[in-house]
Amino acid sequence: MSSSSFALLAYRYATLALAPIAPLALSRRASRGKEDSARMGERLGHASLARPQGRLVWVHGASVGECLAALPLVEALLKAEGRSVLVTSGTVTAAKLMTERLPEGALHQFAPIDLPRAVSRFLDHWRPEAALFVDSEIWPNLLAAASARGIKLGIVNGRMSQRSYIGWRRARRTAARLLTLYDICLAQDEVSAERFRALGARNVQVGGNLKADAPPPPADATKLASLSRAIGTRPLLLAASTHAGEEEILLPAHDMLRRTYPDLLTIIVPRHPERGPQIAMLCGSRPAVLRSQGGEPEPSTAIYVADTLGELGLFFRVAPFVFMGGSLIPHGGQNPLEAAKLSRTVLAGPHTDNFAQAYEAIFAAQGIGRVNSSLEISTLAARLLADPSRAEMLGEAAKGAAAALGGALEKTLSAVEAMLAHAPA
DSSP: OOHHHHHHHHHHHHHHHHGGGHHHHHHHHHHTTSSOGGGHHHHTTOOSSOOOSSEEEEEEOSSHHHHHHHHHHHHHHTTSTTEEEEEEESSHHHHHHHHHHOOTTEEEEEOOOSOHHHHHHHHHHHOOSEEEEESOOOOHHHHHHHHHTTOEEEEEEEOOOHHHHHHHHTTHHHHHHHHTTOSEEEESSHHHHHHHHHTTOSSEEEOOOGGGTSOOOOOOHHHHHHHHHHHTTOOEEEEEEEOTTTHHHHHHHHHHHHHHOTTOEEEEEESSGGGHHHHHHHTTTSOEEEGGGTOOOOTTOSEEEOOOSSOHHHHHTTOSEEEESSTTTTTOOOOOHHHHHTTOEEEEOSOOGGGHHHHHHHHHHHSOOBOOSHHHHHHHHHHHHHOHHHHHHHHHHHHHHHHHTOOHHHHHHHHHHHHHTTSOO
């Protein structure tokens, strides 16, 4: 038996052994808000919805970013007569957003955890003709079971980070065994494409980044008007999708800016809303308000913590420029394209590998944007606050750069439809 076969067999037996404790583990996650207790059965492969008649394509996105990127593809796939689309995700936040934003004809379920029986129940019920995994989801039991059933498998919007690539290279034969199960691999860029090829994936193509074709996040008109009234003419510093460890850099930048702009309002939108109370504690003596508690910024508010879900489009629309989080720490940066599409100047730290191509294009168009410290954030923000027309001009440049990155949806849809043409009914 080869080392790769042994590794996959060992994984299968390990997951079989862990199956009895899976419900307990899920319950503990639910107690921490990591699972939806009302829909826990879905994680074990028990469907909560009936399968629609006709052909079904399954699209899986691990979390919010992947699911949102897939929305234009879901809409395009639904244009075929007699076809439905099932969208699965693994997080509670993604489930809530998909419930709100999925088009008619699409359904949402939580993805089954990678246990053999959970996977079998899921596939036996839904019987998809194809499964499309957004980014780079690789689950051994799920892939093996789907392939054995003749389900066409594809990676779309594929990304292989340097860290993931190094990790998979240590188990190159196992990686090759799994990646060859995919009928098609559509990578975001040539760098990821080469990494997929080196690990053994077949039919690798560069499809582009679907996030470049996704529409900007929406905003409720009533909430936008109310927030705009509360802010008034105050200067704004917006930090979006921040991660733990970044507020300790952003708050000193706020203090520096306040020396020039005493009525500055800093809005912090954490990537994970449950961090809101923690961020409020970090504010110390700075007057802070949590949006989750129903508050809006008051004249005395210094830090407004927008710890709610699905409202990023609201805050992008009230600020002329935005600092994108996940970039001051080695996370890789959050998606800058949504802000750029709304003509917002984009700032970010040194760690932007997750969206390297997008950040490079936007920063090249703006001529500025990279910041590495509290001082650099406050200095660049002060320049933009002092010259609103320049901030507006740079925002338009960012929008143009984002538009130039489009085209992934058409390439992806063409490749997927070609694969579906050979899928069994």
